Amino acid sequence: MDAVAGPKARTNRAAALHRRAAATAIAAAGILDDTRPVPADQHRQYALADRLRAAAAALAPGWAGAALETLAVTTPAGEGPPPFVRVGTAAPLDDARFPALVPLLGTGHLTVDADARDPRVAGLLRAVLLRLLAAAPAGALLVRAVDAAGDTLAPFTALADAGLLPPPAVDVAGLRAVLTEAEQWVAPGSSGRRRHDRTLLLVIAALPELTGPTDLARVEALAEQGRAAGLHLVVAGWPPAGPYAGRAPLPQATALAIRTAYALLGDPPGGSFAGPGADPPGGLNSPVFVEADPPAELVDAVCRRLAAQVEAGSRLALTDLLPSSDEELWTAGSVDGLSTTVGDAGGRPVPLGFTELTPHWLVSGRSGAGRSTFLTTALLGLAARYGPDELALHLVDLGPGESFVEFLQTERDRSWIPQVRGAAMAADREYVLDLFDELAAEVRRREEAGRRAGGQRFAELRQHQVMPRIVSVLDNLPLLFAERDRLAAEAASRLDALARGGRAYGVHLVLAGEGDLGLGSRTDRDSVLGQFPVRVALPGGGAVLEPTNDSAAGLPVGSAIVNTAGGLGGPRGATRGHERMVRFPDPQEHADTVEELRHRLWSARPEGATPPVVFAGYARPLLRNDPRHRAALAGQAPGPAALLGRAVDVHRST
Known part of the structure; x- marks a missing residue:
């Protein structure tokens, strides 16, 4: 058709195409004017x-x-x-x-x-x-x-x-x-102001x-x-x-x-x-x-x-949480409870302890979050404040680590922390069951003593009997319940009974590990978790807090949320009297301070005191039939420390 079209037709079509192109250019210019600056x-x-x-x-x-x-x-x-x-x-x-x-x-x-x-x-x-x-x-x-x-x-x-x-x-x-x-x-919490x-x-x-x-x-x-x-x-x-x-x-x-x-x-x-x-x-x-x-x-x-x-900016020295070197050791009494400084919150020391109202602790944090560091810091503070007549420690690590080596003897250094009555490294589950039994027997002994004395409570009994408060620390607790078998069920039952009975008679538990520690998520008073109002959440340890409490999210290593209301939360930024974010030091960074303290405590040990027996999981002692172990639980001076299982001399890491 174009081939036969005349010059006029071709001219008209070219003009139409030109008008269409001009219109397109004008429209494009309008769009560009909306998006590009006008010259x-x-x-x-x-x-x-x-x-x-x-x-x-x-x-x-x-x-x-x-x-x-x-x-x-x-x-x-x-x-x-x-x-x-x-x-x-x-x-x-x-x-x-x-x-x-x-x-x-x-x-x-x-x-x-x-x-x-x-x-x-x-x-x-x-x-x-x-x-x-x-x-x-x-x-x-x-x-x-x-x-x-x-x-x-x-x-x-x-x-x-x-x-x-x-x-x-x-x-x-x-x-x-x-x-x-x-x-x-x-x-909302402060009239809309920041x-x-x-x-x-x-x-x-x-x-x-x-x-x-x-x-x-x-x-x-x-x-x-x-x-x-x-x-x-x-x-x-x-x-x-x-x-x-x-x-x-x-x-x-x-x-x-x-x-x-x-x-x-x-x-x-x-x-x-x-x-x-x-x-x-x-x-x-x-x-x-x-x-x-x-x-x-x-x-x-x-x-x-x-x-x-x-x-x-928030690093603390271990000496900041301990009694000063010129203070006299073991001046605190444990009649009404135990207390030590576990960290610093905004320049203020944060105390934490064991009483009938706050009898037991849960401590959770992922691997490498400083769980052992926190426990060591708290225990050293207690040992510096309360003498062996006021405090007895039983330390258990179910994992392969060396959580409590700073409290024990080594071949090179024969000093030890006198309050430690027994320690277990890589403990097996049978050891823990026996320990629960011995602690429960001590609770019954104290309960019976109170009954014979006319219904006296723990504070009254201490007036005429040597009766230290007992703190038993179990690290890597989830390993106790990992297999979910008969032993795990027995351990849960004995732990529940001990947590309920021990609070009134000065027997306290610190359970530590990763996640929810294998204890589940029930937090009502009737559950075993209800017996643990003190919750310490390290990085990755928010599972011990209430599900709605995410205050442990994003915690830096060397810090912890210390909650004394069973993990109860509240609005972020609002003042929570029951919860603090604390920083705490790493004792490994202050090895000289730890060594000096251990030697001071060891030098002040009672006459006739013997070092704690250290057991390994592959050589479990028969605690149930050992009168010396029962004496240690009761706070009495034991005889010579012979090992019923194979003794393990744990070497401190340098």
Whole structure:
């Protein structure tokens, strides 16, 4: 048809195509005008960029806003969490650029319309998080994260043990746990005013696949309530893609929209970059090139520095928790109970002990969390305050470790802690059953003595009998119940009876291990757990607290939650008289102090005192038929310490 068309027809068609192209160009120009800045006088642009660079340097100095390549690991932090943070570089002209800042901590939140599966967004999140953490004093900013992409925040791993950034949640269950913690942080409790001396930042790098509308509503509620309580959000992938793409912008958030070569920055909460009457309205009237991914080695170095500063800032010496060297030993009496300092909370010593109201402890923490360290610290404090007539210790480790070696003799050092009556390393279950039987027999003996004396209680009996309080410590307790067989059932039954009967007669238990210690989750008064109001949760040990109490989440090594109400929780940030987060020292870092104390205690031992017998699991003594062991339980001076099983001389680690 075209081949036979005349010149006029071809001209008309060309004109129509030209008009169509012109219309398309005009429409495209309109769209671009909505997304790109309108050309302006270049001299004004240069002058404005100069002013904005100066303002950015004042608003976000150092880590908060300077170019990362100009910063060193040693660049100091500011006096508090930075109120502004750099998210990129605005470029109204190629040679007229300035830092693009958003108000965040103390003001609002930040959203990005793509999530961390986009490498540019992942790099941006790492850069923003690095800036915020490095700009704040160590420990002033806590981070909780959700990352369905998996490894966005992997360079920040060094912060986990310091409690600043636990491993991110990766699924819906983890998301909901993180949201619950954030909701506890903002729970009402002080007329809506900020209640925290620290700031919590919730980073959502990528929402899990099964995130539902209820979860999204919780995120929105946190954004609405968080600012007043010191909670701020950085959410990538908002609004979510798919069926929730039409969801409203996050309340009080600055929005960043990722485009092919640049990004568009929306207005901050409660304000406008452009000002009233600006054309186009809303947002920064300039393309923004988002922050590049920071070098992994810089992130790691900064994180290690922060972790070291957190640890050093709260590090205690063992001498801080013990009686001073010029104080007289063994001046405390145990008639009304035992008490020692187990740690420091905000510069104040935290005492913990054994009374009829707080008779037994549960101590839980993952491997390497400092469980043995905590137990050793507490026991040394007790041994320094209460003499052998006031305190008797029985120490058992069911695991292969050497939890209590600092209390025992070695070939090189024949001193020992005089309060220790018996110890077992790698103890088998039969040993523990026999020990439970002997402790129960001692409870019955004291009960009968009280009956004969006309119904006297423990405190009255002590007026005319040597009757120390007994503390029996069992570490790695889950091994006792691991097989769930007849022996495990017998152990559970005897433990239950001993916990109930011992509290009134000065026989106390400390059960330690990982997870829920094999004791289950019942916490009512009728369960064995109801007999253990004191709960100590080390890192990874939150299972001994109530399920709704997540105060142990993200604990740094060297710290613990000490709860004296059976693990009962409460709103995060609110004052809890029954719960403290404490820091405690590592005795291995103070070996000279431990050795000096052991020698002082050993030199002060009663005349005729003999060292504790140490048993190994493969050579169990027959405690049931040993009169010397019964004498030790009763606090009487035993005869020569002969081993009924094979004695093991445990060597202290150096």
